[in-house]
Amino acid sequence: MIATDMSSDTGHEKKSWEIKGTGMRTYEQLSGAEGKKIYYRAERFPAGPLFGKLGPCVEIGGEEFDVQDVSMTGLALLAPINRLLANQVGETVDYRMRVGRTVLHEGTARVSRVHRGPENVVIGLGLITDYLDVARLVTKQQDLLVRHDLQKFAQPSDNVDPAYKLIVADVLDMLRRYDGFLAQQRRVTNGVKPIDENDAAEILGLCEERIIPEWRALWRRANELVIPLIDDPEALGSVKLYTERLLTPEFQIGPVCRRAYEKPLGYPGDFLFMNKIYEWEYEGSTLFARLVHRLGLEIGHCVTARMEAMQQTITEIMISEAGGGTARITSVGAGPAQEVQNYLRQQRPPRPVEFTLIDQEKEALAHAYDKIYPLTLASSGAAQVSCLQVSFMEMLKGQDMFAPLAPQDLIYSMGLADYLSPGRARNFVASLYRQLAPGGTLVIGNVKNTVESTFWPMEVICDWSLHYRDEAQMWAMAEGLDTAHAAVKTDSTGQVLLMYLRRP
Numbered sequence: 001m002i003a004t005d006m007s008s009d010t011g012h013e014k015k016s017w018e019i020k021g022t023g024m025r026t027y028e029q030l031s032g033a034e035g036k037k038i039y040y041r042a043e044r045f046p047a048g049p050l051f052g053k054l055g056p057c058v059e060i061g062g063e064e065f066d067v068q069d070v071s072m073t074g075l076a077l078l079a080p081i082n083r084l085l086a087n088q089v090g091e092t093v094d095y096r097m098r099v100g101r102t103v104l105h106e107g108t109a110r111v112s113r114v115h116r117g118p119e120n121v122v123i124g125l126g127l128i129t130d131y132l133d134v135a136r137l138v139t140k141q142q143d144l145l146v147r148h149d150l151q152k153f154a155q156p157s158d159n160v161d162p163a164y165k166l167i168v169a170d171v172l173d174m175l176r177r178y179d180g181f182l183a184q185q186r187r188v189t190n191g192v193k194p195i196d197e198n199d200a201a202e203i204l205g206l207c208e209e210r211i212i213p214e215w216r217a218l219w220r221r222a223n224e225l226v227i228p229l230i231d232d233p234e235a236l237g238s239v240k241l242y243t244e245r246l247l248t249p250e251f252q253i254g255p256v257c258r259r260a261y262e263k264p265l266g267y268p269g270d271f272l273f274m275n276k277i278y279e280w281e282y283e284g285s286t287l288f289a290r291l292v293h294r295l296g297l298e299i300g301h302c303v304t305a306r307m308e309a310m311q312q313t314i315t316e317i318m319i320s321e322a323g324g325g326t327a328r329i330t331s332v333g334a335g336p337a338q339e340v341q342n343y344l345r346q347q348r349p350p351r352p353v354e355f356t357l358i359d360q361e362k363e364a365l366a367h368a369y370d371k372i373y374p375l376t377l378a379s380s381g382a383a384q385v386s387c388l389q390v391s392f393m394e395m396l397k398g399q400d401m402f403a404p405l406a407p408q409d410l411i412y413s414m415g416l417a418d419y420l421s422p423g424r425a426r427n428f429v430a431s432l433y434r435q436l437a438p439g440g441t442l443v444i445g446n447v448k449n450t451v452e453s454t455f456w457p458m459e460v461i462c463d464w465s466l467h468y469r470d471e472a473q474m475w476a477m478a479e480g481l482d483t484a485h486a487a488v489k490t491d492s493t494g495q496v497l498l499m500y501l502r503r504p
Helices: 047-051 134-154 162-190 197-229 233-246 255-262 271-279 287-299 301-320 338-346 362-378 392-397 422-433 455-461 471-477
Strands: 002-004 017-019 057-060 063-070 074-080 092-099 102-116 120-127 327-332 353-359 383-389 408-413 436-447 485-490 496-502
Touching (some): 047 063, 074 102, 092 134, 162 197, 162 287, 197 233, 197 455, 233 455, 255 271, 287 301, 301 327, 301 338, 301 408, 301 436, 353 362, 362 383, 392 422, 408 422, 422 471, 436 471, 471 496
Parallel strands (some): 327 353, 327 408, 353 383, 408 436
Antiparallel strands (some): 057 092, 063 074, 074 120, 092 102, 102 120, 436 496
16 A cells, blocks of 8 residues: 655655555665764674584684684684784784685785684784685585585495494394384284384383393494594594494484484583483384384483482482571583472472572573472472573683572582583583582582493494593592592493582
């Protein structure tokens, strides 16, 4: 519909034409930029989303830098915080942007800024001799990515140990045998009556009794061959590539392994994955898919075991000073906080308690809060819960994260140390330890380096990389801390180490 505004302006007829419902605006309604934004500059594109998994680096004077973002007229580069930079603001440099040995672009630029942040140094370059055609740059990089992937997947498996190939064949044979059996049951049973849930559960239960011990034995055999390859990235990479071609697709039929491999939230072990482990239910569109899902749950059994160990620790902390003051308990990397849910469902706290849940994922905190808050109401005010959404890097710093909190009686982190190098793990533990109240306890969980570990199914089948540690490496994380009591224990599965540190 076309409307006419016949209102008068300074004695003259004024007309304004507008097509209703389209959002079209008159020139008088259009706004420009404000403040410093009135100075236009070429759009910046973050390197991660632009280039994906095969991002380029920039070489200057023999040194390599990661790319933070690119624009038509400049580049932002990243360097470690402790890097001694040879170039200063205003200096002219020659640069080459490359992927591997292939040069995508080269030219001359001027160092326009050097900014030191808490984690790294950002170097800004303004291009002098040329400009970046970003679309063409991405096209060249994508061509290299296709060639890289082709080389990766076309690589023969000659360098994979024949003994390992035999294990993979045995796993495939196991899966095919049970797939055939379940397909036969479906055909036979459907000839008489549909398979109902009770029949399905009975059939799967019979399969589970036989397949789990066989799966465990194959898993151990594989660990014996691949764990020694941890310090040989090339050999381990060949084994992973071979396994991802032959076994990973087979296990992705089960929802839990598929989520672990695909990482839909961008990182492994998200709260929905954890919930699948805790719920321990058959999932899948067919009987065979449900059985494969059950094999995946077996991989995650240690997740449930460490959660139960923390639930027990919470119980002990709460009764250690029953009738005393308020207990303050914090979970770092909380996920769904199942141990807090279980504790509050099973008993009324003997004294007031404040739970603080810290995680980087908003949805994880929302899920945990939705489950726990009603339980705090049922405790008649004895329990309270609050949540802090904090980035992974802020969790590693620790101190700023705890600024709004009082000293804590119990701090625990069951999964973050798994992802940390030795130096970062030590700093992480020290930063959490400083936030304990006198007599408070810190608990750190970490997957154990043992032939019974989850290394082969997680690292090799599901592409889920962790730092597996022994007892000596756990103690190294607590180096230099003045403790009243310290212990390293193994969980009930033998796959997780738990370090307990009590402050004087």
